[in-house]
Structures are given as C-alpha cells and as structure tokens.
Amino acid sequence: MSLYHKLAARAEAGNPVRIGVIGAGKFGSMFLSQAPRAPGLHVVGIADLDPQRARAALARVGWPAEQYEARSVAEAMRQGTTVLTDDAEGLIASDGIEVIVEATGHPGAGIRHALACCRHRRHIVMVNVEADALAGPLIARRAAEAGIVYSFAYGDQPALIAEIVDWARTAGFRVVCAGKGTKYLPVYHASTPDTVWGHYGFTEEQVAGGDFNPQMFNSFLDGTKSALEMAAVANACDLTPPPAGLAFPACGVDDLPTLLRPAAAGGVLPADGTVEVVSSLERDGRPVFRDLRWGVYATFEAPSDYVRKCFSEYGLKTDPSGRYSAMYKPYHLIGLELGLSVASIAVRGEATGTTRGFSGDVVATAKRDLKAGERLDGEGGYTVYGRLMPARDSLRAGGLPIGLAHGLTLTRPVAAGRPVSWDDVSFSADDPAIRFRREMEEVFRGEAG
Structure with missing residues (x-):
C-alpha cells in the first residue's frame, strides 16, 4: 500500500498524524502550504519565536484565519485546528504530538529541540541541516536509544x-x-553580505522589493x-x-x-x-x-x-x-515535498535518510586574514565560510565547526584560507550546544582509537 493510501486510511479512521512544526520561515511555510492538501496530516501546533510571523506565513500560503485560532494544543486536537505559540519545547511535550518538524535553521536550537524529542519520544524531521552537520551523529544515537525516528527532510537535497x-x-x-x-566560482568563498547580490545578479530594486536575508543567501553562495x-x-x-x-x-x-x-x-x-x-x-x-x-x-x-x-x-x-x-x-521542491518524510515515519516507521556515523565535518575557514580580537559572525558572514573535511582530519586538527562560529572571539590571528581551531577562539564550555558538540567529539575520537 502506498504512503498516500496509508495516510488516507488514517484519516478515515479519525487518527491523523499529529504534527508540531518549529520555525515558520521559508521551508516551514512551504510545508504548511501543502499539509492541508494531504490526507491524514494534522498540523496541531506551530512554534516560532515570533508567532505573528507564523500568522503572516499562514495567511501568505492560503490558510483560512479560523484554522489557526486555537488557544491550546488540547483545543487544536479536539477541533482539528492549529495553535500558534512561541514555546517550542512546550509543543514538543504536548500529549498526542507524533512528529516534530524542526525547521529553525539555528544549530543550537536544533540540538535542544532534538534532545527534547528524545525525552518525550517524538519522532523528528530535522530540516535543520546546520544542526545535523554540527551534532547529528550523536543526536542520531540518542534518538535510537529513545526509540524514535530521526530523519532528514524529504525535498531537501x-x-x-x-x-x-x-x-x-x-x-x-x-x-x-x-x-x-x-x-x-572560487571567488565566492570570499563573498560577504555586501557582495552577495552582485554575484546573484539581483538589482537594488529586486532586493528592496522582496524578503531577502543577505547573510542567509551568502551562506548558499560561499x-x-x-x-x-x-x-x-x-x-x-x-x-x-x-x-x-x-x-x-x-x-x-x-x-x-x-x-x-x-x-x-x-x-x-x-x-x-x-x-x-x-x-x-x-x-x-x-x-x-x-x-x-x-x-x-x-x-x-x-x-x-x-x-x-x-x-x-x-x-x-x-x-x-x-x-x-x-x-x-x-x-528539488524543498518544503513542498516534506510530507513524504512525515508519512514515511508515521506509517512505515522509516526515515527518509538519517545520520549513521561521523564521516564528514564542516570547519570554519577564514575568508580573509583575521586578527586576534575579531568576533566571528558564522555562516554567510564576513569572517568565515564552512569547508567540508573528513571527520578524522577535523578531529585531529581540533577544527571549530562552522555551526558554532557565531559570536566567538579570536585569541590569535588566522590567515586567509586556513581553518579555525578550538585553540584559536575563546568559548564557554558551559554553552549547551558547545558542550554537546565537544561530547560528540570525545565519543568519536575514542571510537577511532
């Protein structure tokens, strides 16, 4: 039986797949545009730091206003409607939620939400490739221990x-x-938010008339x-x-x-x-x-x-x-195809791709000569870009993952084109994302012998 027919059977039985979405940006909005058109899917709640942004996204993709006026998860469950909230972890903890779609794009938030899913036994579709590249190998182990499915997002590459x-x-x-x-082109590695639109060929009028985030676009380009x-x-x-x-x-x-x-x-x-x-x-x-x-x-x-x-x-x-x-x-159709991941998890118990080991890592690399005292600004910024490395080489060099290279201060200079290491920056070992990543490094360093 196909995914479609299995979802239809769940709809007919009055047992839809109850979904929580975290992040109402582009990817989340694309999924939300299609979710009502698939049988057996019920988006119970949408969590965003700015619920008004979620409200605007739903209006933009064509949801009727009465669909997202529920005052609580319980009410949304009873009525078949959707609640908007800024409490992502509260949404994860809500009884009846089966699958969480993590679409924030923030690596630290992705780790936090994934671990909450492990605690509350919610399957997770990790749209947030930034979090997966940073800590997916250890998240996947925690998910397996919790008996939940940890999945890539179908529609994403x-x-x-x-x-x-x-x-x-x-x-x-x-x-x-x-x-x-x-x-x-090789020159793109040095691109910054100031140069990105020229490389894309966008005019000032196009940029002014659309929802364009230069640092986000630059992370694709560099x-x-x-x-x-x-x-x-x-x-x-x-x-x-x-x-x-x-x-x-x-x-x-x-x-x-x-x-x-x-x-x-x-x-x-x-x-x-x-x-x-x-x-x-x-x-x-x-x-x-x-x-x-x-x-x-x-x-x-x-x-x-x-x-x-x-x-x-x-x-x-x-x-x-x-x-x-x-x-x-x-x-690839990005979030428009995401329902296939949700359906595969819910009716087959299978991920649409999942992290299985630690083979590749992405290390922050200097875009120009950087000086001691400079503050790194992360993906798509002015200081560093992410370079793919074999994980064994990254661990040996103590490479600083690009997902943690936002807001850290250099303690010594790093030449253009050189990877940044943990020894090159000051950081707080108590930061939850840093602590989890460092734990992962120790786990896999030990297994590598």
Whole structure:
C-alpha cells in the first residue's frame, strides 16, 4: 500500500498524524502550504519565536484565519485546528504530538529541540541541516536509544541524495560518488553580505522589493551550505569527503559519469565512495550545458561486462568505457515535498535518510586574514565560510565547526584560507550546544582509537 493510501486510511479512521512544526520561515511555510492538501496530516501546533510571523506565513500560503485560532494544543486536537505559540519545547511535550518538524535553521536550537524529542519520544524531521552537520551523529544515537525516528527532510537535497544512493545499492550497484549541483566560482568563498547580490545578479530594486536575508543567501553562495549538506550525506550514506574539500567541478548531467569517476579511471575524484558538488558555471563564468544547479545525483559502476552491456542496451549515458553511469533528479521542491518524510515515519516507521556515523565535518575557514580580537559572525558572514573535511582530519586538527562560529572571539590571528581551531577562539564550555558538540567529539575520537 502506498504512503498516500496509508495516510488516507488514517484519516478515515479519525487518527491523523499529529504534527508540531518549529520555525515558520521559508521551508516551514512551504510545508504548511501543502499539509492541508494531504490526507491524514494534522498540523496541531506551530512554534516560532515570533508567532505573528507564523500568522503572516499562514495567511501568505492560503490558510483560512479560523484554522489557526486555537488557544491550546488540547483545543487544536479536539477541533482539528492549529495553535500558534512561541514555546517550542512546550509543543514538543504536548500529549498526542507524533512528529516534530524542526525547521529553525539555528544549530543550537536544533540540538535542544532534538534532545527534547528524545525525552518525550517524538519522532523528528530535522530540516535543520546546520544542526545535523554540527551534532547529528550523536543526536542520531540518542534518538535510537529513545526509540524514535530521526530523519532528514524529504525535498531537501540530502534526503533526495540518500534516496538515490539507497536505490543504487539496493539494486546491487556500488556508489562511486553522490552529491548535488550549485552555482559556484572560487571567488565566492570570499563573498560577504555586501557582495552577495552582485554575484546573484539581483538589482537594488529586486532586493528592496522582496524578503531577502543577505547573510542567509551568502551562506548558499560561499560554499557553506554545500559543505553542510555534503557532510550530512557522507554521514548518512557511509561516503567519505574528499581530503582537500569540495572541488566544485563544472559539470552538466551528460558528463556526470565521465567526470565523477576516480582519477585512476580518467575522472576527477581522488577515490570512489565520495561526495562532491558540481557547479553550473564554468570557471570563466559561462553557463554549463545542461547544468544540475537545482538537482541531485549519484554515479555508480557496472559490476560486470553483462551489466555494462545492459547499460548500453537501455540507453544509459555512460563514460567512454561504458562502466560508469549516473542517476539524477533535476529539481528539488524543498518544503513542498516534506510530507513524504512525515508519512514515511508515521506509517512505515522509516526515515527518509538519517545520520549513521561521523564521516564528514564542516570547519570554519577564514575568508580573509583575521586578527586576534575579531568576533566571528558564522555562516554567510564576513569572517568565515564552512569547508567540508573528513571527520578524522577535523578531529585531529581540533577544527571549530562552522555551526558554532557565531559570536566567538579570536585569541590569535588566522590567515586567509586556513581553518579555525578550538585553540584559536575563546568559548564557554558551559554553552549547551558547545558542550554537546565537544561530547560528540570525545565519543568519536575514542571510537577511532
């Protein structure tokens, strides 16, 4: 039976999946626009630091006002309506909530909410890739101990990549590389909120007329978001980040099997079993033909001459040897697809991708020469961007994760292009997010021997 029919059966039985959403930003709003259209889903509560923002989001996506006027979770349960609140942990603790969607984008908040879900035994869809890249390996262990499902968000790229990887391995193929597309040029690593709109080609009028957050947009441009997402994929799919970080080769969909194969076979990968992000721009700024800017992919290898022959017979695009091919999805629909995660958890007990180990990490890296006494401003800011590293290298170097590089002060200079370490900053070991991350480092450092 399909997810749709299983949800419909729950609706008919009067037992919908009762959901709490934390964060009414873009991703949360996109999910909320679709949730009423799927059978068997009931968004019981929406928590946001600014409930008026949530109210405005619901109006914008077309919810009738009477749908979100409930005064309590209990009332919302009885009436089939929704309550708005600024108390996320109270929402998590409410009796009857089955699945929490964490869509704040704040790494510390994501850790806090995930641990609350573990205490109250609520399944969690972690939209917040910032939190997952920072501490997902230990969160996933705590969730397993609590008997809850910890899941990526379908519609976001890590979940869609994990799905393709799972398809390939279940069909008996060895995955050579998996990743996504983006717009990239090397100069973007130094981009700041002051330069971001020029790189995107937005005019002053466009920016003034829309809801544009320059630091958030810059985190996509400067490579940080790509690094976070590829860390999540590496940790979910037992893949290894390239030792030198993401290379962002310019590549269209037709060239995936040729470029995204090991260097020993003629490609650009240092080894197989890795992650990589492909650019929609050539290094001179020209657009790549048939780019994958909005999509995801995996490359895989024919295990025998017979399978290589099948690749040819059924029209798969391959490298010149015929051994390597690729499967890709050209688009992702962000929060519009999130209901698939909720449904998969509720009616199958399965995550749509989940963290399984600690293979990849994202370390704060200086955008320019930084001086002692400077205050770091985190993802998409003026001081650092996130660089993907193998976790073993990050642990060995004492790398400062990008998710904690907001508001910390440098105690010594860091040269442009160099990773920032814990020894380079002053920090409070009592900060909950820092304490949890440091605990995770000790756990995995000990397991690595």
